[in-house]
Amino acid sequence: MAVNLRMAGKSYSEIKRVIGVPKSSLSYWLKDTPLSETQRAKLIGRYKEGQIENFINTMRAKREARKMDAYRLAAKSLLPLTDRELRIAGLFLYLGEGSKRQPGQILVSNTDPDVIKFALYWYEKSLGIMKDKIKVGLQIYKDMDTKEESLFWSRHLRIPLKNFWKPYIKNSGTATIDHSGHKHGTCTLYYGNVSLHEDILMSIQCILDASNRRA
Structure with a gap:
């Protein structure tokens, strides 16, 4: 299964999630199953897209956390209104x-x-x-x-x-x-x-x- 997944252009991390085998073992098993240039380019593209999405999600979470902190501080200092x-x-x-x-x-x-x-x-x-x-x-x-x-x-x-x-x-x-x-x-x-x-x-x-x- 690992070979088939690699031939389909999957990364070691993606294969690991499917079959639960450590990356060190996958590296040994698949050393004779290299990715094609097209597969490598697609994999790099997916990796970059994933990085961008993770960055956006991280920034969004930080922004929401800042807003909640500001809300709590405002509630503490302003409320209740006289x-x-x-x-x-x-x-x-x-x-x-x-x-x-x-x-x-x-x-x-x-x-x-x-x-x-x-x-x-x-x-x-x-x-x-x-x-x-x-x-x-x-x-x-x-x-x-x-x-x-x-x-x-x-x-x-x-x-x-x-x-x-x-x-x-x-x-x-x-x-x-x-x-x-x-x-x-x-x-x-x-x-x-x-x-x-x-x-x-x-x-x-x-x-x-x-x-x-x-x-």
């Missing part, structure tokens, strides 16, 4: 993803379900907004299933469908989007309150002004 810290975190989310130009309209939009879930948590815990008063709007692509995506967001946010407005359907399809991101469209949380909206905007401006004075 009420003040939660308010500030939400203000900066609103600075990036919230509506500033529609008076009285407190809106946060994003494609990431976890970002929207945090925004909802901030609405409730920091702004004191009742969950049943929040409306949800979706923007989805024409080749998405409207019912399926509405159900996804309803379950993820634990907000009943009766609080959802009719989704806005974009004319383009999902072929035009980056598929490495989320595929459930854009979700927006709506709540109307003029004084609360002004408080959010002025709180953000207060922080920005203080930072600018220090710069």
Whole structure:
């Protein structure tokens, strides 16, 4: 069997895995069964491919280990958030993803379900907004299933469908989007309150002004 495997272009390591014989014995048995130049070239190619794959897997494992270490350190140093810290975190989310130009309209939009879930948590815990008063709007692509995506967001946010407005359907399809991101469209949380909206905007401006004075 060893000779047949060698003639088929297998390496000593591959033959060893099949028949369980030490490489030293295989070297003696197969000394008169050399590989052809073509077989040798293929074997070297497989070896290099294996090295590359092993390197990629090793780097991926190291990267994931670093990320988990960073996550644990962050959890230890940042959590749990105080009420003040939660308010500030939400203000900066609103600075990036919230509506500033529609008076009285407190809106946060994003494609990431976890970002929207945090925004909802901030609405409730920091702004004191009742969950049943929040409306949800979706923007989805024409080749998405409207019912399926509405159900996804309803379950993820634990907000009943009766609080959802009719989704806005974009004319383009999902072929035009980056598929490495989320595929459930854009979700927006709506709540109307003029004084609360002004408080959010002025709180953000207060922080920005203080930072600018220090710069």
